[in-house]
Amino acid sequence: MNTNDFRGALESELSRSFGVTAENAAVWQLHDSISRVVMENISEQWKQSTEQHMSGRRAMYLSMEFLMGRAVYNNLLCLGLTEVVDEALKVHGRSLAELEDIEDAALGNGGLGRLAACFLDSAAAHDIPLDGYGIRYKYGLFKQSIVDGFQHEEADNWTKYGDPWSVRREEDAVEITYGDQKVLAVPYDMPIIGYGTKNIGNLRLWQAESAEDFDFAAFDSGDYDGAVKSQNDAENISKVLYPNDNTDKGKVLRLKQEYFFSAASVTDALRKHKARFGTLDNLADYVTIQLNDTHPVIAIPELIRQLIAEGYTFDGAFGIAHKVFNYTNHTIMAEALEKWDSKVVEKVLPEVYAVILQINEKFYADMYARRMDKAQIREMAPIGDGKVKMAFMAIFVSSYVNGVAAIHTEILKNDALKEWYEIYPERFQNKTNGITQRRWLALCNPELSSLITKLLGNADWVKDLDELKKLEKYADDENVLKEFMAIKEAKKHQLAEFVKVHDDKDIDPDWIFDIQIKRLHEYKRQFLNALSILYIYFGIKDGSIKDFTPTVFIFGAKSAPGYRRAKAIIKLINEIGDFVNADPETADKLKVVFVQNYNVSYAEKLVCAADVSEQISTAGTEASGTGNMKLMLNGAVTLGTYDGANVEIVEEAGEENNYIFGARVEELAEIMPEYDPREILFKDEKIKRVLDKLIDGTFSDGGVPSDQEGSFRELYKALTDGASWHVPDHYYVLGDINSYVETKLRLNADYKDSLAFARKCWLNICNAGKFSSDRTIKDYAENIWKI
Numbered sequence: 001m002n003t004n005d006f007r008g009a010l011e012s013e014l015s016r017s018f019g020v021t022a023e024n025a026a027v028w029q030l031h032d033s034i035s036r037v038v039m040e041n042i043s044e045q046w047k048q049s050t051e052q053h054m055s056g057r058r059a060m061y062l063s064m065e066f067l068m069g070r071a072v073y074n075n076l077l078c079l080g081l082t083e084v085v086d087e088a089l090k091v092h093g094r095s096l097a098e099l100e101d102i103e104d105a106a107l108g109n110g111g112l113g114r115l116a117a118c119f120l121d122s123a124a125a126h127d128i129p130l131d132g133y134g135i136r137y138k139y140g141l142f143k144q145s146i147v148d149g150f151q152h153e154e155a156d157n158w159t160k161y162g163d164p165w166s167v168r169r170e171e172d173a174v175e176i177t178y179g180d181q182k183v184l185a186v187p188y189d190m191p192i193i194g195y196g197t198k199n200i201g202n203l204r205l206w207q208a209e210s211a212e213d214f215d216f217a218a219f220d221s222g223d224y225d226g227a228v229k230s231q232n233d234a235e236n237i238s239k240v241l242y243p244n245d246n247t248d249k250g251k252v253l254r255l256k257q258e259y260f261f262s263a264a265s266v267t268d269a270l271r272k273h274k275a276r277f278g279t280l281d282n283l284a285d286y287v288t289i290q291l292n293d294t295h296p297v298i299a300i301p302e303l304i305r306q307l308i309a310e311g312y313t314f315d316g317a318f319g320i321a322h323k324v325f326n327y328t329n330h331t332i333m334a335e336a337l338e339k340w341d342s343k344v345v346e347k348v349l350p351e352v353y354a355v356i357l358q359i360n361e362k363f364y365a366d367m368y369a370r371r372m373d374k375a376q377i378r379e380m381a382p383i384g385d386g387k388v389k390m391a392f393m394a395i396f397v398s399s400y401v402n403g404v405a406a407i408h409t410e411i412l413k414n415d416a417l418k419e420w421y422e423i424y425p426e427r428f429q430n431k432t433n434g435i436t437q438r439r440w441l442a443l444c445n446p447e448l449s450s451l452i453t454k455l456l457g458n459a460d461w462v463k464d465l466d467e468l469k470k471l472e473k474y475a476d477d478e479n480v481l482k483e484f485m486a487i488k489e490a491k492k493h494q495l496a497e498f499v500k501v502h503d504d505k506d507i508d509p510d511w512i513f514d515i516q517i518k519r520l521h522e523y524k525r526q527f528l529n530a531l532s533i534l535y536i537y538f539g540i541k542d543g544s545i546k547d548f549t550p551t552v553f554i555f556g557a558k559s560a561p562g563y564r565r566a567k568a569i570i571k572l573i574n575e576i577g578d579f580v581n582a583d584p585e586t587a588d589k590l591k592v593v594f595v596q597n598y599n600v601s602y603a604e605k606l607v608c609a610a611d612v613s614e615q616i617s618t619a620g621t622e623a624s625g626t627g628n629m630k631l632m633l634n635g636a637v638t639l640g641t642y643d644g645a646n647v648e649i650v651e652e653a654g655e656e657n658n659y660i661f662g663a664r665v666e667e668l669a670e671i672m673p674e675y676d677p678r679e680i681l682f683k684d685e686k687i688k689r690v691l692d693k694l695i696d697g698t699f700s701d702g703g704v705p706s707d708q709e710g711s712f713r714e715l716y717k718a719l720t721d722g723a724s725w726h727v728p729d730h731y732y733v734l735g736d737i738n739s740y741v742e743t744k745l746r747l748n749a750d751y752k753d754s755l756a757f758a759r760k761c762w763l764n765i766c767n768a769g770k771f772s773s774d775r776t777i778k779d780y781a782e783n784i785w786k787i
């Protein structure tokens, strides 16, 4: 399409749909019409790609979350239409930038959901037949505002102005049966446009609707509530995304959601396969299913159940399921490992539970045959202690199990899932996570993209990120480094402007931008960052820290609404901000800013403007991380622990170009059993004066009773005495703080030599090739899916 074609199509679309002109259309109308023109334009290609995916071997990616972000810019980029559309809009005095008002599709919590989105993008770009399956939540992740330092949540009604990137496919609706309820799963398909190829993948999101029509009889007899009840009960299933990241709350509605999209996706696959081949015997030759964490593991007994209903024996069905399924583990943290009460599963999904019992029996039979220790068998069984253990069921049935970074997979093999690895070593693989460079460089940082393309002489890197390695030869080229520094400065100016508008905060683009953006979680240790800022503040005040390069510490993070300690940390960061920012003695050196509603679109602005990428999780807790990769790719140095993909980042880019600190996994294994954080407090005055601020009334936690989670005193107590089920300072905040502050200060001093610092940033960019999700997805395709 050229500019004139697009203009013509857009004008008639606006006129037909809304009776407006391009000049006076509301932003959402403009967005709606642009989308419709694009959708019309790709519809034939999309149909052909779908047909192609269905005719050969394909992979299905089942994920409870897809954190897609805004579609419009990415779709235009992938189609090569960005300039065409921008030109067309300019004629009418409009611009693409206006579409920033369009909300993100935030159907996910954080890294796990964003990974799913990056995978779809990479597979589409590289002609890998992969399609996503998930839930079309009516309300995605809540919108966050910060009021008086506290997090406030507001519903995210993301389809308020329609959803022009989706197509409802009524004809593929599936009936889903629970013990006490029947609902309809109606699919909405979203095109996943491959960059620089004709291939278009598909994201199928299921929406729950009532299987029965509105009950007019009940309505007529005056039972208004009864008339809408079944409708409401059905719609509730896909009404809202659970806002917990890395925690399992064990709620019945959550189990219903998991079964809802798993069963709908399995049914869809079987239907299509049978229609094409007339048999399911060869299902595993054509379909492979990747389970993104344990949330869709219920698809395993569901597939077996449906195969049995088709006349297969249990063993025959199990054999097919074994070939079809693969499972990705995302965490070893106990609070995230899904276990469902057997009684609940039996009540909600009686027929599925019957199959789980058979799987469990087969596990016992197989392990007895291996003459395994009986206590050990009980320990590993899919059903035990009155619970269904989803990860164990997944490992037992699947062909492959993978971790998401080298260190994480090693921990799985040698520790968390050691017994499983001993039985099935051939099932375990590592697939270090990745990010798509289309969104996370080409789209969000056109300035840096242009420089890279200019230096390389082509834009091959957009589909082959290893090309960046060729830029290493410019690491000592002062002119190139200065161009890079000018770009970074421009991105910092852009961010500062946005923060002013969005958060009404002033940040100085001449300062170091030290950025920690990710979900708020104790293991991610925003708390440690906050304490280090106070530590530095006191150091500047008492003169022990000299020549501190002015730094703004930027935080962006949502807390699960019910996670009180995380919410207290948000309040604490804001309290520290108010305290530090108001002190004229440090006002020209230190600033703390907490930005509101961190999401994909905000991330696109933040990652390009960062000098420092804070990746400071306790070693052994962050499975991979992907935020670390986004910041690296845009030329920030990592200030981080030896955890997750940080290990591989410094392996690629050099430890000397990053800032690694803190105890390592092996060290913590030695330290933690004897660890007493009070000993640090008694010995170290500088740490003590920081910690005292939590309990001396300097900061206001809003009056939460001091022994309750959510109060600053309770945060203090969690460090010194432990609280609830955690040992004292479970995440080793005090143990790592000295090493952290030292490293932070070394970085801060290094920054003064701006050229040397830019060189480090540059070398991080050059060595980010490994962290493209193109590499990850090709590895899945080759070594797990065999496509």
Ligand SMILES: *Cc1c(COP(=O)(O)O)cnc(C)c1O
Pocket (backbone or CB within 6 Å): 109, 110, 111, 112, 114, 517, 518, 519, 598, 599, 600, 603, 624, 625, 626, 627, 628, 630
């Ligand atoms: C990338 C991303 C994440 C994951 O960040 P981590 O630092 O890896 O935890 C979370 N949320 C959003 C919006 C992201 O874009």
